[in-house]
Amino acid sequence: MTTREPDGLPSQYAPAEVETRRYEQWEKAGYFQPEAQGHSQSEAQQGAAAPAFTIVLPPPNVTGSLHVGHALDHTLMDALARWHRMRGFRTLWLPGMDHAGIATQNVVERELAKEGLSRHDLGREAFVERVWRWKAEYGGKILGQMRRLGDSVDWTRERFTMDEGLSRAVQTMFKRLYDDGLIYRDNRIINWCPRCLTALSDIEVNHEDDEGELVYIRYGDNSKTGDGAGDRTGDGTGTAAGAGGGIVVATTRAETMLGDTAVAVHPDDERYAHLVGKTVELPLTGRRIPIVADAHVDPEFGTGAVKVTPAHDPNDFEIGRRHDLPTLTIMDEHGVITAPGPFEGLDRFEARPAIVAALREDGRIVKEVRPYVHAVGHCDRCGTVVEPRLSLQWFVRVATLAKAAGDAVRDGRTVLYPSEMNARFFGWVDDMHDWCISRQLWWGHRIPVWYGPDGPDGQPQVRCVGPDEEAPAGWTQDADVLDTWFSSGLWPFSTLGWPEPTADLREFYPTSVLVTGYDILFFWVARMMMFGTYAMKDRAPQEAVPFRKVLLHGLIRDQFGKKMSKSKGNTVDPLELIDRFGADAVRFTLARGANLGGDMSLAEDWVAGSRNFCNKLWNATRFALMNGATSVRSGELTELTAADRWILSRLSAVTGDVTRWLDEFEFGKACDALYHFAWDEFCDWYLELAKVPLASGDEAAAASTRRVLGFVLDQMLKLLHPVMPFVTDELWCALTGEDSVMLAPWPEFALPDPAAEAELASLMRLVTEVRRFRSDQGLRPGQRVPARLAGIEGTPLAPHEESIRSLLRLTAPEDGFAVSASLAAEEVMVEIDLAGTVDVEAERKRLEKDLAAARKEAAQTSGKLGNESFMAKAPADVIAKTRQRLADAEADTVRLESRLATLG
């Protein structure tokens, strides 16, 4: 039940209204823009320009909506941005979106299909126009969702990979690479998606284990004697080339045999040495093809003989080049057989069994068919099995670019977190294939190359056209567009105005940190580093890299540790969680689970737990306000009690810890530290202790406590703000009367007090001990019990007698007080009058259990101290600690024995 209290704050935090109002206020005030952040509050930085802190948002697909992976990504980025803003950095978090070539085109094509149209019915220009219309209407849903999360991005600098400035950047980059000979066009085997009808780069292909068949086929015919291989075989050279003659090859893609133009064996393979240079007959076709020797062949695999299909397999293509074999294309772009004959017009997956069946008509040809599980490439976008296809495409020559990217990490100009990712990164950049960048799509950046009339060499003239150049009249532009990742690779600098020498580029590049899941380290990070170091090569090397740090966080799994996927139905919608628990709760849960390098699981229960934490903060602040707390500066903290000095000492520790953890991207540890400080130390102990002076009637003591309450709360809310922006802003403003905590200076408070910590630790041990007794005795928590704290005078706990009595609900001894139980704790004998109702058996059981534990501990530690090897080799501090443990255990033993004795 929510009741409205006199202080104006209801007893439960209601996130929805606060979130909407606060976000609007922040945006309106311009806090997200570095220009409006007013960097004058930090004395340390006066006179000097505030340092810049930059994050570019990994641009989500224009087709996308916010999933829980984004929510984690964004929470970490926003926490970093907010933290740096509070520390006085000119902070820019730049948002934007990716045009997502294939994904977007597919979406719009599906929409067209509902109208019975294909993109070809519209034509290129109208189709692209239609995609833009789709974008205007439905695209970018994710941007609105980011506001719900509280993302403090600078909306005035939002960019899109297809907007005019970025398109110029793309064209400029292409032209520079082209002029430097780093872009070329070639006829090569590329990954082809027969459904999307476009080339794909290696990273757009996912390898999955599929069940297939390995078919052993005998090439060459020994039913007739005569030329070729047949007449020399059958001489016991093994099963491969054995009885029956010819040569047996193994294949998983039987249909490609129609395009075979050779059989290859290893040059050192003695089984086949006599066949090299001969020809065999290719079944079903009547063609004779040569047997060649090539070192690529693995003699151990299959029969050691490989069919060679240069037009349909990348390895075979290379073999074909080395041996000058013809390329025979037998399939069209849809994966339909085009080779004349009975299989023409069949889809590749229909042709495969059909061809095996046809081969089987002659019982001697198919030697064996065995089930075979092997990795097959699938289109990243639609899942269709990728077909290697020979075609004319554009490529980036990556060797030098990739090396530069690798060097940036090797030199420490860019640091990966966690560093375990270095090995993966190097493995990738050091062995990268040339990047196929042309796509047979309509949605994307058109390749800026134009073709004219034939030149002197009989080939059409080619010209790469820069952004400020005109193509010669009458020439035609290349029909293809660029891979989406080409433009995203420019993101850290194209968004800041490159290639123009803008002020933003000067100030905010290199960006400070890139935050992303480790799954796209290679997709995207490596490319940005290749392009960034190249585009900025006129800068000093350490200023050329696109980011100084890369934070790679784990993936989010469900509560059972399983990867989330739509097909499993175990996805979590972050917006629904925000609706139910509030954005701060979702953010805190994600940040708390974010351990460097580790994946995290997400369950609703934890979000509920974080929601409870928000509410705890809410009520702690409400309590403080109801008691007249206001924020003060640390200089106003005077007349401090031990409890005050204790909480201030703990605040000092958590301030240092949180700052350090954030600096190391250890969000989980920072959140844990704050959670325990706020809940266990501040709420459960300090607020309870504070009730004594607040209610004491001693106005000086109450005023001092109000100041400490206000100060600690003020600092604590600031420390929490990067991760929980909404609730902290609302509460901090209620406490201080300021407009927003967003630009409040980050706490640097340090007032450690070991003596106070020791004193309060002693108090807590005593209180806990007596509470346990009370619980064991079945006393209701609220029940007042007469008690005497015998012997407290002169101990460090003496000043706390009133607090102890308050925490334990102990009343002063009155007439007729009779000790029915006494517990020795912390040098104090707590004598309690239970009016004779003490449960002796329960107490005896408890004491005997504790006594057994204490004796065991004493025996163990004493044994250790009697061990010569231990005493000789263990370090002094360990021995000292062990001695202390023994002393404690012995003291406990004595104490417990005496308590047992008093039970009678």
Added chain:
RNA sequence: GGGCGAUUGGCUCAGCGGUAGAGCGCUGCCUUCACACGGCAGAGGUCACUGGUUCGAUCCCAGUAUCGCCCACCA
């Protein structure tokens, strides 16, 4: 096929060469005047297995098992 990581209470995870931690869940008591989205107390683990190094191993090393991820042009 290659590389990397994981294996700790019911669940999800921290931790770390020297007395096992958290959150949630669980048990008992309690509407004590900030909060039942709460308070207090409590139960629960031979830190995957087998060896090794060490005075001492959950932690270091080797091997085994299981799981996960990334990379991959052996047909």
